Amino acid sequence: MTRTELTQYLAEFLKVSAFKDYAPNGLQVEGRDDIRTIVTGVTACQALIDEAIRLQADAILVHHGFFWKSEPEVITGMKQRRIKALLTHDINLFGYHLPLDAHPMLGNNATLGRQMGILDAEPVEEIAQGLVWRGKLDLLMAAKDFASLLGEALGRTPLHIGDSDAKIQQLAWCTGGAQDYIDVAANLGVDAFISGEVSERTYHSAIEQGIHYFAAGHHATERYGIEALGRHLAREFGLKHHFVDIINPV
Template sequence: MICRDQLVAACDHQLRAAQFKDFTVNGLQVSGSEQVKRVMTGVTACQALLDEAVAWQADMVLVHHGYFWKNEPVAITGMKQKRIKTLLDNNISLLAYHLPLDAHAEMGNNAELARRLGWKVEGCLDGELGEGLLWSGRLAQPLSVKALGEQIAHTLQRQPLIIEAPQVGGYRAHRVVYRRRARHDYCCL
């Protein structure tokens, strides 16, 4: 068992949450039990995940996509009200990290994409939202754009959208610049 606030502080520190200009609140979004025995993780704090957390008797849910996004209506009604009520009624904390989980060098989405595709990370480009969101790397071997698309599709089990300039038809990629996100991956050769 660990104190909720200690766990939140450790996650905030490890993920460098304060260093990002995000579109949402990173860190503790809904406060529940002060003591944490069980943490459920997921991508999005949807109702199905929260129902599983209740059934599993979780004290905390840690997700990539939480609540309270910029330009989102602030009223807590409908679907948002039901989700927050589930958390409050069951004394479950909601901890969410968006850009910090995209960028983290070991646990982040970019790092995992590079590992799964066998890319050698060469560096990160800093942007206005925070460092580590746009990575560059070298492919294990040069690939045509088509072959790279097939590798991504096979590894991630989803079809990438490839926009190829006509003049690079026979181009073989050696390097990539990429950003891994939950619904969209960006990859430039």
């Protein structure tokens, strides 16, 4: 498959043009034209790039790529070393942020819902570009038991804010750094909201609005979408795919 074919396919498949984002979605660093081996990972860090070089990858696909609006525009230091490694080894870098969060089948929110065993998971279409999802547990469950279930599913103990013995069933979630959507979740009338990160203000929002909050880790909640996308591309186009999980406790 060519670089142009992959770029065009993913732009349509992930509906890239529908999103207003903080970084470019699609091809971010151009490498060789012929793509046969792809590496997927959460973040385009040096460790992921080094592993892609070892695996002789033609392209890297990530959720967190380069060129964020809030970062310096100059290519120096850490950014220079990363981009130099890609260019030296002629490796393409593709990044998909909000489009990957929101995809209804392979996105971070969809795959997190399946990982947690949520029933009837669906996006709240009218809110935040469809990035907030909701669903329910099969039965009422003590919050402390759900915390254990979540920890087992993601391989990371979540931080829970709320009464650990209280029963919950109706859930909302948004992966990554989406803690401030807790106010949206409270207005939906759910029992609990799950996201990746937590802020000092999150505690007060949860307590004062009577909603449980579970901070399950930014990396932990967003590792499944990019892996699912890589598997999809391997099936559809016969590409060789390696998912590389660079451990991150945050």
